[in-house]
Structures are given as C-alpha cells and as structure tokens.
Amino acid sequence: QVHLVESGGGLVQPGGSLRLSCAVFGSSSSSYDMAWYRQVPGKQRELVATISSGGDTNYADSVKGRFTMSRDNRKNVVVLQMNSLKFADSARYYCNAPQILYEWGQGTQVTVVL
Numbered sequence: 001q002v003h004l005v006e007s008g009g010g011l012v013q014p015g016g017s018l019r020l021s022c023a024v025f026g027s028s029s030s031s032y033d034m035a036w037y038r039q040v041p042g043k044q045r046e047l048v049a050t051i052s053s054g055g056d057t058n059y060a061d062s063v064k065g066r067f068t069m070s071r072d073n074r075k076n077v078v079v080l081q082m083n084s085l086k087f088a089d090s091a092r093y094y095c096n097a098p099q100i101l102y103e104w105g106q107g108t109q110v111t112v113v114l
Contacts, residue, residue: 001005001026001053001103002022002024002025002026002027002068002102003024003025003026003097003105004023004025004042004094004096004102004103004104004105005022005023005025005105005106005107006021006022006060006093006094006095006106006107006108007020007021007023007107007108008020008021009023009031009093009107009108009109009110009111010109010110010111011066011111011112011113012110012111012112012113013045013085013113013114014085014086014112014114015084015085016084016085016112017081017082017083017084018082018085018109018110019078019080019082020036020079020080020081020093020108021078021079021080022034022036022077022078022079022080022084022095022105023075023076023077023079023094024059024076024077024095025076026079027102028073028076029071029073029078030053030073030076031053031074031104032053032069032075032097032099033046033050033051033053033079033097033098033099033101034050034051034071034096034097034098035049035050035095035097035098036049036050036069036078036080036087036093036095036098037046037093037095037096038091038092038093038094038110039091039094039107040090040091040092041074043075045094046060046091047060048067048080048086048093048100049059049063049067049069049080050069051069051070051071053077055070055071057069058072059076062088063082063089065084065094066085067080067081067082067085068080068081068083069077069081069090078095080093080095082110085092085110085112086112086114087112088112089110089112090110090111090112090113091109091110092108092109092110093107093109093110094109095108095110
C-alpha cells in the first residue's frame with residue numbers, strides 16, 4: 001500500500017517562503033508524474049503544480065513564478081518551494097500521482113498571516 005506523507009507547512013507572513021516535502025512510501029515514484037494540490041474548507045481541491053517523470057514542470061497561473069516543484073527520485077520525495085507567499089495561498093497542501101491517485105495523505109497546512 002502506498003502512503004503519501006506531506007510535511008513542511010506552517011505559519012508564514014505575506015512575502016515569506018516555505019518548503020513542502022512529500023515522501024512516497026510503498027512505491028517508487030520515479031516512473032510517473034507527481035503533483036501538488038491544495039484545498040481550503042468548502043472548496044474543491046486545486047491542482048497547483050505537476051512534475052513529469054523526466055522533471056518537466058507545470059504550474060497553475062496563480063503560483064507561476066513563485067512556486068517551484070522538484071523531485072528526488074533516489075529519495076522518493078517531491079518538493080514544493082513556495083516563495084512570495086500570499087494570503088490566497090493559505091490552504092492544506094497534498095501531493096499525489098495524478099494518473100494513479102493514491103489514497104490521500106493528511107496533507108500539510110500552510111497559513112499566511114500578518
């Protein structure tokens with residue numbers, strides 16, 4: 001069974017940075033695309049960024065130029081570097097493989113506050 005474990009969230013001021021990590025247990029993630037999603041209560045989960053097995057990335061317009069997704073296939077980890085954070089980035093962040101959709105992990109909360 002595959003487990004996704006997200007970490008790195010927290011409280012941050014506008015303009016600040018956070019680095020989220022997602023560890024994939026029970027499967028090698030290197031062969032397929034991975035993605036970061038976010039969700040706020042009462043809203044649908046939103047796709048934030050994707051990375052292909054070859055390292056090509058795509059970003060939602062709302063985070064383009066501020067967020068950077070990367071992966072370390074040897075460690076089975078994907079990372080989301082978030083810079084210039086805004087209030088609108090406050091959400092619970094999750095990782096998953098978009099073509100497979102494993103059981104969701106617990107996510108990691110990002111809260112942007114003054």
